[in-house]
Amino acid sequence: MATQVIVLNGGSSSGKSGIARCLQAVLPDPWLALGTDVLVEAMPAAMRSSEGGIELAPDGEVTVGPEFRSLEAAWIDGVAAMARSGARIVVDEVFLGGSESQRRWRQALDGLRVLWVGVRCEAAVAAGRETARGDRVPGMAARQAELVHRGVHYDLEVDTTRTESLECARIIAARIIAARVG
Amino acid sequence: MATQVIVLNGGSSSGKSGIARCLQAVLPDPWLALGTDVLVEAMPAAMRSSEGGIELAPDGEVTVGPEFRSLEAAWIDGVAAMARSGARIVVDEVFLGGSESQRRWRQALDGLRVLWVGVRCEAAVAAGRETARGDRVPGMAARQAELVHRGVHYDLEVDTTRTESLECARIIAARIIAARVG
């Protein structure tokens, strides 16, 4: 049966967005790519640096408050509704709360066919890519590399440390296509 | 009763996004700002210039195909679901199909308290702002200035030709706050 949602979970600068765009290029049908970055961008500018919203410490630690959580819960429900209305969706996520974050998504996506994908990248390599991007608070990549995978269960894991985004996307796509045929 | 969704409809470079950001700044609660640009950005890169997706003629004419319409329909359902789950949402839209576009949104938003806002801007002024932005296909602003309002019904209209975005946002916010109290 056809997969309806692909959830990519990984730390900052692990390569999720690149894999999402490659998935859109290699999968036969059109898929929407939505993720934490889109949600954060949709929030009021003031919430992007506030106590109730998102706090970004100088060392790259990210803390989110109750106002963020509340908008996020509605966002997750909405993404699930898009999938129920027929859109195929690649969700590009950072499970700051590990298994608890997965639980929230799992509950909202109930009844949908979901492929859970862990996107791993060695902390040192992710940190180097963060430097190469130059537009992120230094420290996020290293901090999140392990953290976001704690207690999370996957159908499939890819590792961008030594594998290109396009190759990772092909591995995921092969699983999607096999599921459809199988 | 409290408004749950504000729909801003206007042509390209009419100032919708600026008003949306100002609304987020002046309204007392946190609102999400989502719009056509976010949807287009979430689509596969290949669809952003294809027959089934979005076609942008050199003169600024925008045509959308069946694959776009299909993803858009699911997107609209999802945005409605976010509002039903408690998120306040400013929708920043370009009703290329005029009244028919409004009908699609109205149907999806059924049961929610919606404020329909027309964002007008004289074609020549919008075209000048398009030049000042420098990142849009020239011609879209002038083409869409009237087109997107055809047959559309509003609760409120603002005109950015001679009124600043922040002032327009304050007019809209006053209506929202009055509705809550009234």
Add this chain to the structure above:
Amino acid sequence: MATQVIVLNGGSSSGKSGIARCLQAVLPDPWLALGTDVLVEAMPAAMRSSEGGIELAPDGEVTVGPEFRSLEAAWIDGVAAMARSGARIVVDEVFLGGSESQRRWRQALDGLRVLWVGVRCEAAVAAGRETARGDRVPGMAARQAELVHRGVHYDLEVDTTRTESLECARIIAARIIAARVG
């Protein structure tokens, strides 16, 4: 005689960049648009928030250190050299030091035909546009509105408070074309 450099000086969110892009659209020859933003973007990420580089206080105050000044001096010389080599250049600047900033540019541009243009915008309006942009530290626009013009001498002043960028560009372009003919 033909103008070789147009220096636009104004506070943050006063509309300089929009005028620069409109000038590129309305002037008959191709002009390069270069400005403080380009210089800041070219600097090491670490200098964009450091003592020797640029410090941005939460209230929008901008302070620059000796390392910034040193790279900036070389940048100004380079922009002048581009003009001497035949490129027409619109410089989009924020004279944080008022007349002292102008003196630095004037010295580097010595021997070139320069049009000095003041880009004014009432503080409250510039602050509103800063909110509408949503990507700047709030407070910069209001703070810089008067500050950057202190002791600066202009050939021409435009005011974006109630005049569109394109119209301001046309006023400047008319002066450029008159100078060429005259």
Add this chain to the structure above:
Amino acid sequence: MATQVIVLNGGSSSGKSGIARCLQAVLPDPWLALGTDVLVEAMPAAMRSSEGGIELAPDGEVTVGPEFRSLEAAWIDGVAAMARSGARIVVDEVFLGGSESQRRWRQALDGLRVLWVGVRCEAAVAAGRETARGDRVPGMAARQAELVHRGVHYDLEVDTTRTESLECARIIAARIIAARVG
């Protein structure tokens, strides 16, 4: 003696910009990073898709016209002048004309201590990264992978196919530091 300019030459999506940002992070002094992208962005919007300016064919072929060449020549002189005025500069370039492009830069940089660095990446890998970025015309990466190196002489070559940007930057930085001491 201390290197004054590092010229990174490589095809689209070969990783030059990432290496430039990493160089800024690992080198002890502040370096400016300037490149073709900055020049193109500074040009009039109309030139970014015109006969005299830049033409981008649907298959990723880039052709530049006489107006582009003329502004580029002045730009190169200006970058050289910045280095002569004391700024250390990383130039991030795409030598579409191979050895002829290098000749132009070599002439302008005459008398300065320059490190010429070739940034290689296998065409298939660069094409995959182009897909992962999603914001470039597909085809440029593969087309330029070999082309830009034709007849070009380097002091040092790095290959991002299997080496991270940060690691490449460290190799280059080691050479810079050795030159200073030596």
